[in-house]
Amino acid sequence: MKNRHVNALVVGAGAGGGVIASVLSNAGLSVVLFERGGWVSFDDHDNDELLSQRTTVLGNAFGPDDERYRRVVINEDGSTEIVYPSDGAYNNVAACVGSGTVSYGAMAWRFMAEDFTMKTTYGRVEGSTLDDWPITYADLEHCYERAEWEIGVAGDSSLNPFAAPRKKQYPMPPFAYNKEATLLESAMKRLGLHPFPIPMLRNSVPYSGRPACIRRRTCCGFACPINAKCGTHNTVIPAALSTGNCELRTNCIVSALTIDGSGKITGVEYFNGENGKEEQTADIIVIAASATETPRLLLNSTSKHFPSGVGNRFDWVGRNLQGHAYTGAFGLFEEDIFDDVGPGATLAISDFSHHNPGITGGGILANEFTRLPYLFSNIRPPRARLWGEEHKEFQRKYFRRNIQVVGPVQEMPFFDSRVQVDPAVRDSWGIPVVRLSGHRHGRDAEGCEFLSGKAEMILKEAGAFRTWRHVPGGGLSGGQHQAGTCRMGNDPRSSVTDRFGRVHDTPNVFIADASLHVTNGGFNPALTIMALGYWVGEHIASEWERGNRFS
Amino acid sequence: MPEGSGLSRRDFIKLAALGTGALSFLPGCAPSRSREWIFLSDTDAALLGVVADRIIPPDSWPGGKENGAVRFIDTQLAGPYRRFRSDYRSGLDAMTAACSGKYGRKFESLAPQEQDSFLRAMESGALREGGWTGVSSGKFFAMLRDHVMQAYYGSPRHGGNPGYASYKMLGIDYPPLIGQNRYRL
Numbered sequence: 001m002k003n004r005h006v007n008a009l010v011v012g013a014g015a016g017g018g019v020i021a022s023v024l025s026n027a028g029l030s031v032v033l034f035e036r037g038g039w040v041s042f043d044d045h046d047n048d049e050l051l052s053q054r055t056t057v058l059g060n061a062f063g064p065d066d067e068r069y070r071r072v073v074i075n076e077d078g079s080t081e082i083v084y085p086s087d088g089a090y091n092n093v094a095a096c097v098g099s100g101t102v103s104y105g106a107m108a109w110r111f112m113a114e115d116f117t118m119k120t121t122y123g124r125v126e127g128s129t130l131d132d133w134p135i136t137y138a139d140l141e142h143c144y145e146r147a148e149w150e151i152g153v154a155g156d157s158s159l160n161p162f163a164a165p166r167k168k169q170y171p172m173p174p175f176a177y178n179k180e181a182t183l184l185e186s187a188m189k190r191l192g193l194h195p196f197p198i199p200m201l202r203n204s205v206p207y208s209g210r211p212a213c214i215r216r217r218t219c220c221g222f223a224c225p226i227n228a229k230c231g232t233h234n235t236v237i238p239a240a241l242s243t244g245n246c247e248l249r250t251n252c253i254v255s256a257l258t259i260d261g262s263g264k265i266t267g268v269e270y271f272n273g274e275n276g277k278e279e280q281t282a283d284i285i286v287i288a289a290s291a292t293e294t295p296r297l298l299l300n301s302t303s304k305h306f307p308s309g310v311g312n313r314f315d316w317v318g319r320n321l322q323g324h325a326y327t328g329a330f331g332l333f334e335e336d337i338f339d340d341v342g343p344g345a346t347l348a349i350s351d352f353s354h355h356n357p358g359i360t361g362g363g364i365l366a367n368e369f370t371r372l373p374y375l376f377s378n379i380r381p382p383r384a385r386l387w388g389e390e391h392k393e394f395q396r397k398y399f400r401r402n403i404q405v406v407g408p409v410q411e412m413p414f415f416d417s418r419v420q421v422d423p424a425v426r427d428s429w430g431i432p433v434v435r436l437s438g439h440r441h442g443r444d445a446e447g448c449e450f451l452s453g454k455a456e457m458i459l460k461e462a463g464a465f466r467t468w469r470h471v472p473g474g475g476l477s478g479g480q481h482q483a484g485t486c487r488m489g490n491d492p493r494s495s496v497t498d499r500f501g502r503v504h505d506t507p508n509v510f511i512a513d514a515s516l517h518v519t520n521g522g523f524n525p526a527l528t529i530m531a532l533g534y535w536v537g538e539h540i541a542s543e544w545e546r547g548n549r550f551s
Numbered sequence: 552m553p554e555g556s557g558l559s560r561r562d563f564i565k566l567a568a569l570g571t572g573a574l575s576f577l578p579g580c581a582p583s584r585s586r587e588w589i590f591l592s593d594t595d596a597a598l599l600g601v602v603a604d605r606i607i608p609p610d611s612w613p614g615g616k617e618n619g620a621v622r623f624i625d626t627q628l629a630g631p632y633r634r635f636r637s638d639y640r641s642g643l644d645a646m647t648a649a650c651s652g653k654y655g656r657k658f659e660s661l662a663p664q665e666q667d668s669f670l671r672a673m674e675s676g677a678l679r680e681g682g683w684t685g686v687s688s689g690k691f692f693a694m695l696r697d698h699v700m701q702a703y704y705g706s707p708r709h710g711g712n713p714g715y716a717s718y719k720m721l722g723i724d725y726p727p728l729i730g731q732n733r734y735r736l
C-alpha cells in the first residue's frame with residue numbers, strides 16, 4: 001500500500017525535529033514525523049547507572065542499540081576501527097522519541113550575541129573555518145522565548161549580568177541551590193564573579209499540566225519518573241499530535257531521500273518496524289536527525305544530479321564537526337558536601353564566556369551533575385591508585401566530599417573534522433554507516449587551559465584542600481553536543497543551507513537540527529537547537545501561508 | 552579475516568558476532584563447567600574471585616568477590632559483553648600461564664603482596680610472561696578493573712552489588728527517599 005502524500009515530512013523526533021513538527025502541524029500542514037527509535041520511559045530503565053545515557057558501559061538506555069548500529073572511526077594514526085553506540089568513540093546522542101531531550105541534564109542556555117558573530121568579534125583564526133552565522137542573536141531572540149515558554153524553562157536571568165538581552169523572563173522561578181552550589185556561590189562572590197542559578201528545562205513549579213521536580217540524584221542520563229523534565233517528547237511532540245495533522249512513525253529508519261528524473265527531491269525511503277521498505281512522499285522534506293546522522297542521510301542520497309550527495313556540490317556536507325571541549329577541575333574537601341539534592345548542577349557563571357585576554361571565546365562554568373558511585377570510581381587525582389585498599393578508602397571518604405566545576409569551551413570549527421559515509425561498512429539494514437575522522441583545532445587547548453584554571457581557582461577559594469584539573473585530549477570532538485556539519489550561510493560555496501535552513505540547490509529540503517550551527521557557543525546547545533526548529537519552522541509556515549509550495 | 556581491510560581482529564570478531572549471531576566461542580580445551588556459570592568455568596571463576604578481592608579488598612565492607620563481581624562478569628559475558636569473550640578467554644589463560652611461569656604456582660595461592668605486584672605488572676603492561684597474544688596485559692587488567700568496579704558500584708539487576716551494599720557503604724540510601732533530609736550534615 002502506498003503512503004498518502006503529505007505536505008511535510010520530518011526525519012528525527014529529537015530537539016530540532018520535535019519543535020519543527022509542532023510548528024508545521026500547528027500551521028495546518030499535514031506532517032509525518034519519522035523516528036528510528038521508540039517511546040522510552042523511566043520504567044524501562046529505572047535508576048540504572050550502568051546503562052544510563054551518561055555512563056553507557058552496558059548500553060544506551062535511550063538508544064541506539066549495539067546490535068544493529070555501528071560506525072567507523074579513523075584514528076589519528078590512520079587506523080580504522082568499528083565502534084558501537086556504547087563506545088564513547090561512536091559519538092552518540094540518542095535514538096528515541098525526544099532523543100537527547102529525554103535523558104539530558106536539561107541546562108537551557110541561550111547563546112550570547114558574540115556567539116553568532118565569532119569572526120567579527122575575534123577575527124580570523126588560522127586553520128579554522130570560524131565564521132559568523134548568517135543570522136544574529138536578535139533574529140533568534142523570539143525563538144528562544146518560544147522554546148522557553150512552550151517547552152518550559154526555570155531560571156532568573158537578572159542575576160547574570162552577561163546574559164544576552166531578552167524581552168520576557170523565564171516562565172518558571174529558578175531552582176534553589178544545593179549545598180555545593182551554596183559553597184561555590186560565596187567563593188565566587190569573594191572572587192568578584194557573578195554566580196546565578198542555571199536555567200533548566202525542568203519544572204521548578206507545576207507547569208503545562210506536569211508536576212514540579214522532586215530533585216533526584218539520577219536526572220542527567222535518565223528519564224524523569226514524574227515527567228518534571230521538559231523535552232520535546234512531553235511538550236511539542238504531543239502538541240503536534242494533538243493538532244490531528246501530524247503522524248509520528250516510530251521505529252522507522254530513513255535510509256535516503258528519493259530523487260526523481262528531473263532532480264527534484266520527492267520524499268524518503270525508509271525501513272518500517274518490520275524492516276520492510278516503504279516510501280513517503282512530501283512537498284517539503286525536513287532533516288533533523290542530529291549532526292552526525294543528518295549529513296549521513298544527505299551523503300547517502302545520490303543521483304546524477306547529486307553525484308556526491310544532496311547539498312554537497314561544494315563538499316561542505318559533514319564538514320566542521322564540533323562539540324565542546326568540556327573542561328574543569330575537581331576539589332576535595334574536609335567536610336561533607338553531598339546533600340543528595342539532585343540533579344546536582346544548580347549554579348553557573350558566565351564571566352568567562354567571552355572577551356578573555358588571548359582566548360577566542362570561552363565558556364560557562366557550572367557545578368556538575370551528581371557523580372554516581374560507578375562514575376566516581378573513575379575520578380581520582382593524578383597518580384592516585386586506581387584499585388586496592390587506597391581506592392576503596394578514597395571512594396568512602398570522598399564520595400560525599402568532592403565538588404566538580406566544569407564548562408563547555410567553545411571549539412574552533414575545523415574543516416577536516418568530518419562525517420563521511422563508509423565505503424564498506426553497513427548497519428543491519430544495509431545502509432552505509434557514518435565514518436568519523438579529524439581532531440580538535442589546536443586553539444581549543446588554550447581555552448581549556450584557561451577555563452580549567454578558573455575552575456581550580458574557584459574550588460580553592462571554596463576551601464578545597466586538594467584540586468586537580470581535567471582537560472580533554474586533542475582528538476575528534478562531537479559527542480552529545482555534536483554540531484556544525486551542515487552549516488548555514490549566505491554563500492552556497494562555503495555552506496550547506498541558507499539562513500532559513502534550506503539546502504542550497506534544492507527548493508524543498510530543509511535542515512532543522514544542530515547541523516546548522518556555524519559555531520557551537522560556549523554553552524550546552526539544546527535550547528539553541530530548539531530555537532532553530534522554531535526559526536526554520538516559522539519560515540516554512542509563513543511561506544506556505546503565502547502560497548509558496550517550494551517546487 | 553578479509554586481507555587489508557584495515558580492521559583489527561577484535562573488530563572482525565565483533566562484526567561476525569553482529570552479522571550472524573552464529574559465531575560460537577571455542578575455548579582451547581573443554582574445562583569443567585558447573586551449572587553455576589553461563590560462560591565461565593569453575594577455574595575461571597575462582598581466579599576472577601581472587602582478582603576481584605585484590606581490586607576491591609574486603610574490610611568492614613564486602614570485597615569485590617563477595618559483592619558479586621564474578622556473577623556480574625559471567626552475566627555480562629552472556630549479554631552485552633559477549634564481545635569481550637575472546638579477551639577474557641585469552642587474558643585468563645595468559646594470566647595463568649604467566650603465573651606458573653613466574654612463580655610456579657597458581658595466582659590464587661600467591662601471597663596478597665605477590666598478587667598485587669603481579670597485578671601491578673599487568674596494569675603497567677610490563678608483564679612479559681604468559682604470551683599475551685589475544686589481548687595485552689595492560690588492556691586486560693584495565694578491563695578487569697573496570698568490570699569489577701561496575702559490579703561493585705552498579706545496579707544489582709546486573710548480577711553484582713546485591714542489596715545495593717556499596718550504596719550502604721557510601722551512605723546513600725536506596726531506594727532514594729524524597730523530600731526529607733536524611734543525613735544531618
Ligand SMILES: Cc1cc2nc3c(=O)[nH]c(=O)nc-3n(C[C@H](O)[C@H](O)[C@H](O)COP(=O)(O)OP(=O)(O)OC[C@H]3O[C@@H](n4cnc5c(N)ncnc54)[C@H](O)[C@@H]3O)c2cc1C
Pocket residue numbers: 011012013014015016017034035036037053054093094095096097098099100101103104105106107108109220221222252253254255288289290291293294297480481482512513514515523524525526527529
Ligand atoms: C545525557 C545527555 C545530557 C545532555 N545534557 C544537555 C544539557 O544539559 N543541555 C543541553 O543543552 N544539551 C544537553 N544534551 C545535548 C542535547 O540533548 C542535544 O544537543 C540535542 O538533543 C541535539 O538535538 P538535534 O535535534 O540536533 O538531534 P537529536 O536530538 O539527537 O535528534 C535526532 C533524532 O533523529 C533520529 N534519527 C536519526 N537518524 C534517523 C533516521 N535515519 N531515521 C529516523 N530517525 C532518525 C534520532 O533517533 C533522534 O531522535 C545532552 C545529551 C545527553 C545525551
Ligand code: SF4
Pocket residue numbers: 202203212213214215216217218219220223224225226227228229342343
Ligand atoms: S531531578 Fe527533577 S527533573 Fe530530574 S529526573 Fe528528578 S524529578 Fe525529574
